Amino acid sequence: MRAAVFHAPQDIRISTVPDPRLIEPTDAIVRITHACICGSDLWFYRGIQKFQPGWRTGHEWMGIVEDVGAEVRTVKKGDRVIAPFAYSDGTCEYCQAGLQTACVHGGGWGGAGDMGGQAEAIRTPYADGTLVAVPESASNDPKLLAALLPLTDVLSTGHHAAVRARVQPGSTVAVIGDGAVGLCGVLAAKRLGAERIIILGHQPARLAIAKQFGATDIVAERGAEAIAHVNDLTNGGAASVMECVGTEDSLDAATQIVRPGAFIGFVGVPHGVKLGLRNIFSKNAWLSGGPAPVRAYIPELMTDVLAGKLDATPVFDLRTNLDGVPDGYAAMDSRQAIKAMIQF
Numbered sequence: 033m034r035a036a037v038f039h040a041p042q043d044i045r046i047s048t049v050p051d052p053r054l055i056e057p058t059d060a061i062v063r064i065t066h067a068c069i070c071g072s073d074l075w076f077y078r079g080i081q082k083f084q085p086g087w088r089t090g091h092e093w094m095g096i097v098e099d100v101g102a103e104v105r106t107v108k109k110g111d112r113v114i115a116p117f118a119y120s121d122g123t124c125e126y127c128q129a130g131l132q133t134a135c136v137h138g139g140g141w142g143g144a145g146d147m148g149g150q151a152e153a154i155r156t157p158y159a160d161g162t163l164v165a166v167p168e169s170a171s172n173d174p175k176l177l178a179a180l181l182p183l184t185d186v187l188s189t190g191h192h193a194a195v196r197a198r199v200q201p202g203s204t205v206a207v208i209g210d211g212a213v214g215l216c217g218v219l220a221a222k223r224l225g226a227e228r229i230i231i232l233g234h235q236p237a238r239l240a241i242a243k244q245f246g247a248t249d250i251v252a253e254r255g256a257e258a259i260a261h262v263n264d265l266t267n268g269g270a271a272s273v274m275e276c277v278g279t280e281d282s283l284d285a286a287t288q289i290v291r292p293g294a295f296i297g298f299v300g301v302p303h304g305v306k307l308g309l310r311n312i313f314s315k316n317a318w319l320s321g322g323p324a325p326v327r328a329y330i331p332e333l334m335t336d337v338l339a340g341k342l343d344a345t346p347v348f349d350l351r352t353n354l355d356g357v358p359d360g361y362a363a364m365d366s367r368q369a370i371k372a373m374i375q376f
């Protein structure tokens with residue numbers, strides 16, 4: 033089969049690799065029909081996150097089950113399935129508690145081994161604890177399938193930020209970041225009933241999508257000006273702040289625009305962030321977040337996607353195939369594209 037393979041920073045190639053095969057009785061083999069390139073893939077693409085030559089890439093995918101091990105019960109050959117960005121056993125204390133990203137047997141896609149999501153097929157460990165079957169009714173609807181794909185990561189991650197920021201009906205929310213996760217955060221906050229949604233970002237095309245997703249206010253300034261603008265709009269801070277970038281500046285800004293006693297939900301993967309606690313301390317604010325337990329969220333969110341009530345597909349401003357993956361990385365790296373969707 034063919035798969036995307038990392039060779040060096042800024043150097044992803046499509047190579048012929050061995051077909052994945054069942055190893056454990058709890059495994060499934062899935063033929064991938066849709067995948068994505070993620071903003072978090074850019075950390076290794078830019079050489080900031082260590083990655084070895086020969087490693088596979090991609091953690092957002094869905095497809096058709098081709099084979100299952102003897103112990104798999106919840107999916108069968110021919111089923112269309114969607115996968116979270118991490119696999120999990122579904123049985124440990126953390127999976128039981130809905131925190132699959134802490135699963136004692138869990139892990140991420142991509143890296144060493146045969147489990148990259150930007151590929152024609154993939155081996156899935158713990159298929160019952162990881163995969164979610166997609167109803168037959170949606171299986172042949174290209175629009176619905178495209179709308180399901182962001183559940184693998186960015187839409188579920190945006191939702192996680194809203195959950196951890198305790199977004200309530202009628203509340204005022206500030207979303208930091210106009211990447212795919214930030215934009216999906218706006219959609220998630222809207223879905224949870226937020227009345228006022230302030231987005232902090234800089235790119236007009238992305239901010240237009242934020243408006244489309246439900247943002248009521250745009251803050252396009254940077255640094256202290258942006259912070260002052262938000263605190264002015266909210267008269268002293270937002271009740272919920274969703275941090276969707278992962279840089280020191282964005283996390284620090286979050287502590288400066290949260291209302292005293294209120295909530296910051298952070299989902300941007302922090303890279304070398306040193307965060308001062310003074311603001312959080314003096315405001316008695318709450319800071320909570322981490323990798324989204326996507327497996328816990330997919331059933332609930334999928335219902336709304338299938339009902340046509342939740343559609344994040346405007347973030348896919350680049351649609352390509354497997355051969356277009358290297359150019360897709362380059363387009364996202366240069367911020368010409370928000371997010372690439374790969375169809376097989």
Ligand SMILES: [Zn+2]
Pocket residue numbers: 120121122123124125126127128132134135136137138
């Ligand atoms: Zn587990």
